[in-house]
Amino acid sequence: MQIRQIGREKCLELLAELRLGRIACAEAAQPYIVPFYFAYQDSYLYSFSTVGQKIRWMRANPLVCVEADETVSPEDRASVVISGRYEELPDIPDFRRERDLAYALLQRNDIWWEPGYSKTIVQGNERPLVPVYFRIRIVEITGHHAAPDPAQEVSHKISTLEQARKYSLKGILAGLRSELVVK
Amino acid sequence: MQIRQIGREKCLELLAELRLGRIACAEAAQPYIVPFYFAYQDSYLYSFSTVGQKIRWMRANPLVCVEADETVSPEDRASVVISGRYEELPDIPDFRRERDLAYALLQRNDIWWEPGYSKTIVQGNERPLVPVYFRIRIVEITGHHAAPDPAQEVSHKISTLEQARKYSLKGILAGLRSELVVK
Numbered sequence: 185m186q187i188r189q190i191g192r193e194k195c196l197e198l199l200a201e202l203r204l205g206r207i208a209c210a211e212a213a214q215p216y217i218v219p220f221y222f223a224y225q226d227s228y229l230y231s232f233s234t235v236g237q238k239i240r241w242m243r244a245n246p247l248v249c250v251e252a253d254e255t256v257s258p259e260d261r262a263s264v265v266i267s268g269r270y271e272e273l274p275d276i277p278d279f280r281r282e283r284d285l286a287y288a289l290l291q292r293n294d295i296w297w298e299p300g301y302s303k304t305i306v307q308g309n310e311r312p313l314v315p316v317y318f319r320i321r322i323v324e325i326t327g328h329h330a331a332p333d334p335a336q337e338v339s340h341k342i343s344t345l346e347q348a349r350k351y352s353l354k355g356i357l358a359g360l361r362s363e364l365v366v367k
Numbered sequence: 368m369q370i371r372q373i374g375r376e377k378c379l380e381l382l383a384e385l386r387l388g389r390i391a392c393a394e395a396a397q398p399y400i401v402p403f404y405f406a407y408q409d410s411y412l413y414s415f416s417t418v419g420q421k422i423r424w425m426r427a428n429p430l431v432c433v434e435a436d437e438t439v440s441p442e443d444r445a446s447v448v449i450s451g452r453y454e455e456l457p458d459i460p461d462f463r464r465e466r467d468l469a470y471a472l473l474q475r476n477d478i479w480w481e482p483g484y485s486k487t488i489v490q491g492n493e494r495p496l497v498p499v500y501f502r503i504r505i506v507e508i509t510g511h512h513a514a515p516d517p518a519q520e521v522s523h524k525i526s527t528l529e530q531a532r533k534y535s536l537k538g539i540l541a542g543l544r545s546e547l548v549v550k
Binding site: 206209213214215216217218245248250251261263265267 | 389391392393396397398399400401402428430431432433434436444446448450
């Protein structure tokens with residue numbers, strides 16, 4: 185397998201096709217990740233949630249990271265990683281336009297109710313449905329594409345040969361390099 | 368869709384079946400997520416990587432979060448979220464046993480070479496292959512299972528009815544609640 189960086193435009197194209205990602209926020213030095221649905225448009229990811237740990241943490245610290253990926257097969261995958269900022273879209277006239285847009289995008293992508301608006305049972309109790317619209321402003325975006333590599337057959341061969349003991353890794357690395365040079 | 372918490376034992380069972388997850392680390396208040404392969408055993412996730420941003424950040428701040436999920440369908444998914452601590456397994460005699468275990472687990476799960484050991488091209492240059500074994504000690508684990516909900520038909524009906532304008536949400540919530548009470 186060979187992993188290559190993909191450019192910004194390609195990252196945004198991929199993002200426009202995806203709906204499910206993972207969002208990480210942090211409180212002090214502790215990160216927290218959850219899956220979330222989003223709709224991308226013009227440097228923003230729009231989403232919707234009920235109030236929980238994620239929303240509380242992002243209100244306190246708006247620095248977030250989003251990861252989304254598309255897996256064709258275990259050896260053919262593309263992933264995008266975003267550093268961004270949480271922006272809440274409160275139900276006040278100043279945010280009417282942004283909320284309209286969020287609503288339209290989320291509905292178009294059929295992700296209105298899920299999972300932000302799902303009935304959530306926490307410790308036997310139903311969590312109150314307090315809806316929160318938000319968007320993530322993309323500050324930085326990077327992407328990678330993993331695809332089969334011509335050297336992979338060599339890797340597997342060496343992996344099998346050496347599997348019993350020689351995993352100090354120096355041996356494998358030396359072996360891999362010498363085989364690659366030979367090729 | 369209804370989302371329910373799942374217990375610790377069920378979370379660990381799910382974790383034992385999964386190989387691909389996402390790991391988040393943080394530098395100052397900025398979180399960072401990447402996909403990663405792991406093998407679970409006895410309160411630890413074992414993994415392997417080359418040195419990059421993730422390893423540098425985890426060395427500086429060992430507090431991490433891991434998310435892994437299994438998707439049967441968009442309406443039938445289970446996910447696990449772990450708060451944990453990064454522990455590096457250096458190539459010294461004191462860590463021989465842990466490295467042996469990591470090697471055996473990662474090989475058994477056929478994730479030895481991917482993606483930690485893949486040839487990675489960054490800005491046109493091949494990143495040096497400096498192998499790092501590590502494990503994540505599970506400090507806290509929670510899980511959720513999302514499944515179709517009997518009330519979902521009601522939700523969709525209201526969604527359609529109200530879609531044109533009434534998304535102040537108060538109206539939808541009131542409507543949803545009254546329909547649920549009627550049911």
